[in-house]
Amino acid sequence: MGESNGTKIRVILKMIQIHDNLEPAGDDEGEFRFQITVSSRNRGGIREETRLPRKKKFYRISDNPAWNRLVLNELLFEGEVDDHLEVEILGEELDLLTPNDELTPYRRTFEGDPNTWLGIHKPGDEGDEDPERMNDWWVYLEIEKA
Numbered sequence: 001m002g003e004s005n006g007t008k009i010r011v012i013l014k015m016i017q018i019h020d021n022l023e024p025a026g027d028d029e030g031e032f033r034f035q036i037t038v039s040s041r042n043r044g045g046i047r048e049e050t051r052l053p054r055k056k057k058f059y060r061i062s063d064n065p066a067w068n069r070l071v072l073n074e075l076l077f078e079g080e081v082d083d084h085l086e087v088e089i090l091g092e093e094l095d096l097l098t099p100n101d102e103l104t105p106y107r108r109t110f111e112g113d114p115n116t117w118l119g120i121h122k123p124g125d126e127g128d129e130d131p132e133r134m135n136d137w138w139v140y141l142e143i144e145k146a
């Protein structure tokens with residue numbers, strides 16, 4: 001096998017921030033749920049799926065800049081990888097009378113030495129093409145050594 005010196009990491013969704021609640025004007029809060037997949041082609045294939053919220057149907061989140069943050073600190077993955085990790089977060093805003101609305105999918109691929117991935121991946125630290133800085137919502141993702 002010869003692949004025994006991988007790096008054990010934890011992937012944590014620290015916080016999200018909603019900039020468009022995907023509701024008609026005047027409705028301050030959307031009802032959001034998230035489907036998250038952390039995967040890797042290492043170790044014969046890794047796939048960890050998380051549904052948030054875990055215990056209720058949705059989070060109510062406003063897009064008012066004064067209170068549009070939701071602190072989560074949810075562990076999405078813990079395990080050993082060698083040189084590849086993908087994180088996908090699909091957000092859905094629930095509606096009763098019309099089809100649900102979807103947030104822009106968040107997708108990021110990490111490659112190379114996992115030690116170079118460590119830290120908080122957040123909006124605004126990578127210029128115009130920042131993957132965490134989407135038009136309708138922002139993602140704060142932490143990768144730490146386990």
Ligand SMILES: [Ca+2]
Pocket residue numbers: 021022023024030093094095100101
């Ligand atoms: Ca809606």
Ligand SMILES: [Ca+2]
Pocket residue numbers: 023030031093094095096
């Ligand atoms: Ca709604």
Ligand SMILES: [Ca+2]
Pocket residue numbers: 121122123124125126130131132133
């Ligand atoms: Ca970033």
